[in-house]
Amino acid sequence: MNYEALKSVIVLLALSTATGIFIARAYRLLWVNLRRGGASGRFDHWGERVKGVLVYVGAQLRLFRFLVPGTAHFFVFWGFLFLSLTILQAIVEGLAAFANPHYVLPLIGTWGPLALIQDLLATAVVVAVAYGLYLRLVVDPERYRGSHKGAGVKVLGFIMTIMLSLLVMNGLRINLNEDLLGAWRPVSTLTGMPFASLSPAVQGVIEEAAYWIHLGVVLLFLTELPTGKHFHIFTSIPNVLLRNLEPRGRLPAPQSADGTAGVSVMEQFRWKQMLDFYTCSECGRCQEMCPASQGGSSLSPKLLIMDLRRNLEERGAALSAKSSNGILFKSLTGDVITDETIWACTTCYTCDQECPLFIEHVNPIVEMRRHLIVEGRVDKKLQDALANLGRYGNSFGQSERMRAKWTQGLQPAIKDARKEPVEYLWFVGDYASYSPTLTDVTRKTAEVFQKAGLNFGILFDAERNSGNDVRRVGEEGLYEMLAEKNLLALSKCKYETIVTTDPHTYNTLKNEYVWNGNGRPRILHYTELLDELISSGQLKFGKKLDARITYHDPCYLGRYNGVYDAPRRVIEATGCRVIEMPRHGDRAFCCGAGGGRIWMEEKPGHERPAEMRVREAAALDGVTTFVVACPKDVTMFRDAVKTTGSESRLEVKDLIELVYEAL
Amino acid sequence: MNIVVLIKLVPDLVEELTIDSGGAGLDLTFARWIINEFDDHALEQGILLKERHGGTVTVVAPDLEGADDVLFTAAAKDADRLIKVKGDFTMANNHALARAFSAIIKDLQADLILTGVQAHNDLDGSAGPLLAECLQLPYVGYVSGVAVNDGKSTIRKEYPGGLLAEMEVALPTVLGIQAAEQPPRYVAVSKVRQAMKTSSIEELDASDLNPDGAAEIGRMFQPEAAAHAEMIEGSPEEVSAKLVGLFKELGVL
Numbered sequence: 001m002n003y004e005a006l007k008s009v010i011v012l013l014a015l016s017t018a019t020g021i022f023i024a025r026a027y028r029l030l031w032v033n034l035r036r037g038g039a040s041g042r043f044d045h046w047g048e049r050v051k052g053v054l055v056y057v058g059a060q061l062r063l064f065r066f067l068v069p070g071t072a073h074f075f076v077f078w079g080f081l082f083l084s085l086t087i088l089q090a091i092v093e094g095l096a097a098f099a100n101p102h103y104v105l106p107l108i109g110t111w112g113p114l115a116l117i118q119d120l121l122a123t124a125v126v127v128a129v130a131y132g133l134y135l136r137l138v139v140d141p142e143r144y145r146g147s148h149k150g151a152g153v154k155v156l157g158f159i160m161t162i163m164l165s166l167l168v169m170n171g172l173r174i175n176l177n178e179d180l181l182g183a184w185r186p187v188s189t190l191t192g193m194p195f196a197s198l199s200p201a202v203q204g205v206i207e208e209a210a211y212w213i214h215l216g217v218v219l220l221f222l223t224e225l226p227t228g229k230h231f232h233i234f235t236s237i238p239n240v241l242l243r244n245l246e247p248r249g250r251l252p253a254p255q256s257a258d259g260t261a262g263v264s265v266m267e268q269f270r271w272k273q274m275l276d277f278y279t280c281s282e283c284g285r286c287q288e289m290c291p292a293s294q295g296g297s298s299l300s301p302k303l304l305i306m307d308l309r310r311n312l313e314e315r316g317a318a319l320s321a322k323s324s325n326g327i328l329f330k331s332l333t334g335d336v337i338t339d340e341t342i343w344a345c346t347t348c349y350t351c352d353q354e355c356p357l358f359i360e361h362v363n364p365i366v367e368m369r370r371h372l373i374v375e376g377r378v379d380k381k382l383q384d385a386l387a388n389l390g391r392y393g394n395s396f397g398q399s400e401r402m403r404a405k406w407t408q409g410l411q412p413a414i415k416d417a418r419k420e421p422v423e424y425l426w427f428v429g430d431y432a433s434y435s436p437t438l439t440d441v442t443r444k445t446a447e448v449f450q451k452a453g454l455n456f457g458i459l460f461d462a463e464r465n466s467g468n469d470v471r472r473v474g475e476e477g478l479y480e481m482l483a484e485k486n487l488l489a490l491s492k493c494k495y496e497t498i499v500t501t502d503p504h505t506y507n508t509l510k511n512e513y514v515w516n517g518n519g520r521p522r523i524l525h526y527t528e529l530l531d532e533l534i535s536s537g538q539l540k541f542g543k544k545l546d547a548r549i550t551y552h553d554p555c556y557l558g559r560y561n562g563v564y565d566a567p568r569r570v571i572e573a574t575g576c577r578v579i580e581m582p583r584h585g586d587r588a589f590c591c592g593a594g595g596g597r598i599w600m601e602e603k604p605g606h607e608r609p610a611e612m613r614v615r616e617a618a619a620l621d622g623v624t625t626f627v628v629a630c631p632k633d634v635t636m637f638r639d640a641v642k643t644t645g646s647e648s649r650l651e652v653k654d655l656i657e658l659v660y661e662a663l
Numbered sequence: 664m665n666i667v668v669l670i671k672l673v674p675d676l677v678e679e680l681t682i683d684s685g686g687a688g689l690d691l692t693f694a695r696w697i698i699n700e701f702d703d704h705a706l707e708q709g710i711l712l713k714e715r716h717g718g719t720v721t722v723v724a725p726d727l728e729g730a731d732d733v734l735f736t737a738a739a740k741d742a743d744r745l746i747k748v749k750g751d752f753t754m755a756n757n758h759a760l761a762r763a764f765s766a767i768i769k770d771l772q773a774d775l776i777l778t779g780v781q782a783h784n785d786l787d788g789s790a791g792p793l794l795a796e797c798l799q800l801p802y803v804g805y806v807s808g809v810a811v812n813d814g815k816s817t818i819r820k821e822y823p824g825g826l827l828a829e830m831e832v833a834l835p836t837v838l839g840i841q842a843a844e845q846p847p848r849y850v851a852v853s854k855v856r857q858a859m860k861t862s863s864i865e866e867l868d869a870s871d872l873n874p875d876g877a878a879e880i881g882r883m884f885q886p887e888a889a890a891h892a893e894m895i896e897g898s899p900e901e902v903s904a905k906l907v908g909l910f911k912e913l914g915v916l
């Protein structure tokens with residue numbers, strides 16, 4: 001057999017082996033394992049879904065949130081896409097070698113401009129991969145902590161080898177006048193130059209070697225695709241396609257609500273959630289920005305997903321082998337993911353937002369919490385809060401009859417929305433109602449509403465905690481109970497708009513409550529209402545405050561519901577200047593209170609998220625006021641200002657206090 | 664093993680307490696009735712024993728508003744039988760409660776009767792010893808741990824000053840629980856709702872609600888803000904001498 005025929009045979013064998021391995025692995029992971037998961041739905045809104053794939057996979061939009069690495073990734077992605085044609089050429093060329101050693105595919109191998117693009121992209125990929133190696137090996141940022149470094153470097157090595165061998169092969173072909181499109185490949189021409197002085201025979205051998213390296217690494221890479229972080233190259237498309245299209249603030253309901261709700265075994269996850277676990281590229285964007293990780297807790301959204309993936313793979317293998325492997329006796333909640341980790345999340349949504357692959361974290365975390373709740377595995381403080389919420393409808397453990405105590409003495413008296421129709425129904429919320437430190441702020445809010453001539457009322461003792469964080473703690477039954485009571489009370493009132501100062505309440509009323517009858521009423525955060533009142537001229541200021549302040553975006557107002565501008569406009573209208581913290585808008589750093597964290601015990605020893613945030617604000621030049629738009633934030637940050645000893649430097653104010661001062 | 668947990672419902676102190684027009688009792692018209700905290704521990708201890716040794720847990724509660732919730736919550740924690748004792752318990756004292764409950768508990772053939780060691784409205788002594796007396800059974804109070812073995816129970820009893828005693832008591836017996844071996848567990852609302860669907864409450868009539876034997880209450884007062892407190896200092900001997908002097912001065916000795 002001559003060399004060309006042998007080449008064809010080897011390429012054929014290698015190709016079918018690699019493809020076989022790839023299919024076998026992918027079949028086991030994607031078919032066998034995923035089929036063990038629960039139903040996922042989401043086969044709808046195809047237009048929007050496909051658009052998402054174009055925008056988030058095609059244009060890689062989210063990756064650019066980390067600009068330089070994002071750009072590098074963009075080139076690797078597009079480089080690979082175009083160069084897959086080159087790979088195809090290499091394969092076909094090998095297969096056809098026995099008949100024609102210089103076979104070129106029509107168009108792909110004959111069209112000059114494509115050759116030029118490929119040549120330039122290959123160079124871009126080399127540069128991008130070099131940067132990637134530098135990032136991994138030299139910079140090694142915090143976000144890579146816990147990622148598989150070896151695997152990361154290996155992939156980069158693969159890609160680098162594939163590209164360099166291609167350039168060398170092309171360069172030698174140009175030298176040997178074997179390339180019809182040589183003139184279209186400037187970079188390859190350059191890579192060929194160092195070899196030009198060698199004899200044609202030697203060059204031919206090197207060219208052939210480069211070919212084998214190129215093809216060999218491509219096929220090796222193919223077999224490794226369905227493992228670890230590389231799998232995202234393959235799964236990212238279906239994963240982004242089937243992403244969650246619901247509003248961010250709407251947590252999916254548990255799969256069953258019969259007392260066995262929640263997830264305690266891998267197979268109780270929906271299969272799309274499992275696909276999420278496979279898709280993680282271990283890039284660590286989520287980890288770098290997670291307040292729980294930064295606050296030194298055992299939770300990192302990235303490691304969580306990686307641990308879930310490992311369990312999915314290990315359990316999958318054990319189940320298929322029908323072995324009574326120890327893996328099968330490990331409990332998901334407790335052994336694989338510890339209780340402490342599950343409880344550490346503030347549900348701030350940063351991780352979900354940052355993930356370029358639309359992997360969901362909050363949802364599986366809450367699913368596991370639901371299980372812990374059913375098991376009664378909660379800390380003492382949280383247990384007391386939940387018991388209070390169940391008994392009294394508030395976490396403070398006070399009688400509902402005391403809910404409107406803060407209104408005492410206000411003139412004119414606040415209307416009872418249950419007794420007379422109002423235009424605005426003010427859903428006050430627990431903290432604003434009961435927290436003694438907030439009474440002043442709540443009363444000022446009422447006074448501002450009165451001065452603006454609003455026709456408003458409250459529910460008095462018929463109001464209950466809205467349940468937003470109860471739901472995120474995983475206590476779905478209690479959430480339903482609270483929501484039912486509130487909806488019943490609201491259904492008996494006549495009003496047009498609901499307004500609340502609490503972003504958590506705002507979120508669940510707006511996104512999760514099931515409004516019957518006339519459907520969902522208009523729901524406003526007080527910053528939106530004030531913004532409206534100011535622009536319509538209904539609320540006028542008598543004074544111009546001339547202060548430099550900074551504003552903290554609450555997670556459930558900003559990231560969850562996209563309200564960023566209204567509060568800033570209101571602040572500017574009072575005459576204050578907003579100086580932004582480095583992390584603001586959708587990147588705002590969580591105060592640490594969300595997702596029920598405010599009801600849980602704090603682990604001492606580490607700097608809390610609120611403290612880090614206060615330091616961030618204190619570092620701003622000339623800023624003395626830290627403005628918040630959430631009652632819980634007032635509590636959290638006033639506390640953090642004290643514990644960081646920043647009292648002389650920074651004062652925490654609710655936005656309403658600025659408005660009140662400027663009237 | 665047949666474990667019976669006796670639960671007393673008490674007015675919730677979260678609501679403001681007022682004295683009724685008669686002046687010798689609380690105005691309970693708007694009271695919110697909740698489980699006595701120590702009874703919650705008794706229930707937890709019962710469930711723990713069931714988990715360890717098997718058997719059944721029967722929970723008995725008086726028919727006051729909120730009793731159903733308390734019973735279904737117990738069922739959600741895995742209690743087997745729920746009994747609500749019918750009758751007007753609003754003003755019933757512990758003597759009446761003990762008599763009414765003992766009649767019912769007798770029929771239950773209990774091996775172990777657990778109840779909270781005390782409640783904040785025990786004006787005529789705590790319910791446990793009264794019940795034991797009615798049933799002619801031994802009683803140990805301030806219990807913080809129970810183990811059962813061969814018809815006997817080994818219990819841990821707490822004394823003031825951090826002293827602990829371990830003692831053996833023959834079954835059946837009545838125990839006043841100070842603290843369960845672990846804090847009462849949280850039970851998810853979904854589980855309580857589930858229990859409402861799957862378990863049922865038996866209603867039994869109280870034979871009689873006889874309050875006799877208790878000290879009579881002359882008058883009830885709201886606590887008055889005290890003017891001042893005097894600190895007595897010195898060695899234990901000096902302090903006690905001063906105290907005795909003080910008591911004599913006040914006419915109590």
Ligand code: SF4
Binds near residue numbers: 291292301350351
């Ligand atoms: S939601 Fe926030 S706290 Fe929770 S894992 Fe994600 S980034 Fe961390």
Ligand code: SF4
Binds near residue numbers: 279283287356359
């Ligand atoms: S979950 Fe998403 S953001 Fe986090 S490491 Fe994985 S791919 Fe990156």
